[in-house]
Amino acid sequence: MIALADCNNFYASCERVFQPQLENKPVVVLSNNDGCVIARSNEAKKLGIKMGEPAFKIKNLIEKHNVNVFSTNFALYGDLSKRVMNTFRTEVSKMEVYSIDEAFLDFSDLANKERAIQIKKKVQMWTGIPICIGIAKTKTLAKVANHIAKKHTKSGVFMFDEEDLIRRSLNVFPVEDLWGIGRKHAKRLKDVGIHTALQLREADTHWIKRHLSINGVKLLKELKGEICYPLETTTQRKKNICTARSFGTEIKELSKLKEAVSSHANTCATKLRKEKSCCSTISVFLSTNPFKPQAKQYHPYRVFHLDVPTNDSLEIVKFALKGLKQIYRSDCIYKKAGVIVGRTVPESQVQLSLFDSVDRDKRREVNFVVDTINQKMGRSKVKLAVQGSGRKWKLKQEKLSPCYTTRFADLLEVVI
DNA sequence: TCTGGGGTCCTAGGACCC
């Protein structure tokens, strides 16, 4: 059996851990640039605030109901996530960290509700984060069970232990809430009269294969209790790494774009080195504001294929800037820029080239020193001159909470 | 005025090989 442990309203819950007076009050967390709602407490959901809604559209609602608003604080959420995962590790021997707020736990040795309730209590006590747990034979069914645990149980734990219970539950489970069924597939299914998970489970496999591809067939099997997605206990190396941001205010000048693009490229290189990977392709892209259709739209990108895979900051920044120069047009106003590095290979398996002119050993040492200093002294303490110091493309983050757990200056003081 | 960021996988079709 597999258990899916999922944090409730994770980002909103993280903000609450250090501001307990927000318990039972509406809380929302916004995306970068304070743009869209990306997390809501139950109270905020009840007010009718939708996931992904732009913040400016719900300004009145926020004021009227005194909704507590936060900018995203990923340092805080990342750290609390680590603590939650580490707590799971004290209770199970095998697990898969599936996302920042979810993990699949191996319950094959012992599957019962009491065990799950224990884990839930422990996480709550050790980290302050509320979670729910769904237990079933397959990941897909565990996802369904988790959904039910969140919506319809007091204990926050739900287990599929017999076929009759699964059948009755799937019969009232909307097909669009299934893991792997998005908007498009949901519409297609409803068009042919498939509205519930049970109807999908009993649908014709050939039709599903044709319209939902092989993934649809796997979904069907998983609903029947056949494992198609086993527990992945080792973390896979990333195939692509992307760093991209919208600008707080729109940008026209090449000089400012250079600062942004070189910073994103440098971040990509740092992420690569952290993963012990090298990339074989480097892409740079720009984008105008799609929400201003009256303005000229332009979404260019440029890809470079490398002879020798690299994770060197200097080299990656150099290519990104070269691409930027090629795609930049002075008659557009830009809203977003980004860098993607792809086709990664392990650092230790880089194919060298006879005609290589870069002194890679030297570069590796420079990067190592820079990484070490930045790790000790804080991000971007040492950077390339081309990244600039102004950060004129900086994010808007007006409601940022302190980094309670990752920055000494932000530690809470306890007054006795 | 104001609309996020970071990933994965699958498929069809084109280009190429012998």
Place this chain on the structure above:
DNA sequence: TCTGGGGTCCTAGGACCC
């Protein structure tokens, strides 16, 4: 007049996830 069969690799676009 008649024009095969069997492959691989790459890419763009679409779908999904959190």
